[in-house]
């Protein structure tokens with residue numbers, strides 16, 4: 001039996017950074033996904049766990065014996081309630097990841113591979129299988145690739161037990177439930193919207209450090225604790241971008257995207273931590289395809305990557321294929 005899942009990435013419409021300090025954020029899933037498939041090993045001779053990151057053309061494999069030898073002293077692989085990963089578990093998992101000699105340029109993937117080993121052994125134990133991952137999402141660009149990777153992975157591993165899962169952060173919550181949500185201090189409110197929304201997402205390709213950007217904003221909140229809300233989406237996006245710029249998380253590349261889209265009278269804002277990453281541009285329903293083509297061409301000529309995404313679809317989905 002092969003199990004397949006997909007979980008969406010996310011955009012933040014308003015409230016990035018503020019959500020870290022207990023304010024409300026409004027976030028929505030996008031129709032760009034991480035896909036995971038799991039095929040348990042049927043052959044008695046195959047005693048390996050394989051992870052194939054298809055887009056990156058990377059394959060990792062561990063013998064089940066090696067995984068057991070490294071992790072089994074840490075206790076039951078099947079805790080009855082979710083447990084956090086102890087420092088000792090992190091150390092042991094890091095040893096299994098290091099053995100795989102991830103290429104220097106792709107070292108950022110080590111955290112993803114570690115998360116895979118932790119989730120796999122916690123949920124499936126020590127069983128041989130092949131897991132294949134592909135993704136529509138740029139990594140580390142503010143579209144929630146890590147949350148959608150973990151949600152799709154958890155869903156594939158948990159199968160029908162997923163329904164009992166309890167998500168924690170904003171990105172995981174959107175990836176799991178989909179649609180549009182209001183999120184404040186760990187609790188979510190679903191927003192029912194019958195307005196079809198489409199966004200142009202421009203990836204500035206400027207790498208950024210979410211942790212440092214979040215720390216910078218924390219420092220500013222002590223000086224400027226109040227922000228306000230308004231009504232229309234375009235206006236809100238412009239106001240939100242203005243606020244985020246005052247919070248010091250814009251970037252020259254983001255400003256270039258804003259200037260370019262403004263020429264076509266389109267409202268834009270950064271999404272996520274800022275400092276680079278992705279910028280959202282609202283594509284009104286009546287906007288002609290010619291304008292979309294023109295603005296996309298102009299943005300791409302600046303070296304940016306453009307993606308078009310529908311907003312607010314389903315959260316994580318799972319399907320089972322008959323045994324082979």
Ligand SMILES: Nc1ncnc2c1ncn2[C@@H]1O[C@H](COP(=O)(O)OP(=O)(O)OP(=O)(O)O)[C@@H](O)[C@H]1O
Nearest residue numbers: 108109111112135139140141142143144145146149
């Ligand atoms: N498809 C994938 N395969 C393997 N690892 C992945 C995949 N997607 C995400 N990751 C892991 O998540 C990391 C990126 O997470 P990070 O939180 O920095 O960015 P993001 O989730 O894309 O953006 P943000 O959290 O700001 O919305 C990658 O470096 C990798 O370790």
Ligand SMILES: C[C@@](O)(CCO)CC(=O)[O-]
Nearest residue numbers: 016017019020170272273
């Ligand atoms: C900046 C931030 O709001 C972006 C999340 O993608 C941080 C967070 O919510 O953890």
